[in-house]
Amino acid sequence: MEFAEVYGNYYGTPLNKIEERLNRGEDILLEIDVQGALNVKRKMPEGIYIFLLPPSLEELKRRIEGRGTETPESLKRRLANAVAEIQIGREYDYAVVNDSVDNAAAQIEAILAAERCKVARNLDKFNLEEAF
Numbered sequence: 350m351e352f353a354e355v356y357g358n359y360y361g362t363p364l365n366k367i368e369e370r371l372n373r374g375e376d377i378l379l380e381i382d383v384q385g386a387l388n389v390k391r392k393m394p395e396g397i398y399i400f401l402l403p404p405s406l407e408e409l410k411r412r413i414e415g416r417g418t419e420t421p422e423s424l425k426r427r428l429a430n431a432v433a434e435i436q437i438g439r440e441y442d443y444a445v446v447n448d449s450v451d452n453a454a455a456q457i458e459a460i461l462a463a464e465r466c467k468v469a470r471n472l473d474k475f476n477l478e479e480a481f
Contacts, residue, residue: 350362350363350364350367350388350389350392350393351381351385351388351389351392352385352388353381353382353384353385353388355382355384360381360382360385361385362379362381362385362389376461378457382434383400383434383437383438383440386398386441387437387440390440397442397443397460397461397464398440398441398442398443399441399442399443399444399445399457399460400438400441400443400444400445401444401445401447401453402435402438402444402445402446402447403431403446403447404446404447404448406428406431406432409428409431410424410428413427413428443460445457445460
């Protein structure tokens with residue numbers, strides 16, 4: 350379905366696995382970067398796109414520094430990329446602030462529940478032209 354290079358590594362999502370699950374009526378959550386999400390959105394505009402935000406850029410910097418994996422140059426590059434990605438986040442349907450795992454997960458669950466209740470997703474199940 351999509352693939353992208355992120356920080357020198359390639360990541361992707363196989364289309365056949367997505368189609369199998371969709372055909373079974375399952376919800377699918379993809380944890381992918383903005384490049385991948387925009388590629389998926391071009392192929393599946395009917396999807397629901399949720400952008401995860403850090404509580405602040407300062408907190409993002411603190412979290413990345415806490416990993417102890419970045420050089421000063423790579424940290425600067427990651428933070429610059431984060432700013433660009435946040436701007437791209439306007440292309441998504443929802444934004445969830447990842448202030449805590451529990452809060453973010455609860456918000457995502459609420460979005461999924463609301464989407465399942467949309468009129469178009471439910472009324473389309475009825476064949477009203479052949480009713481009774």
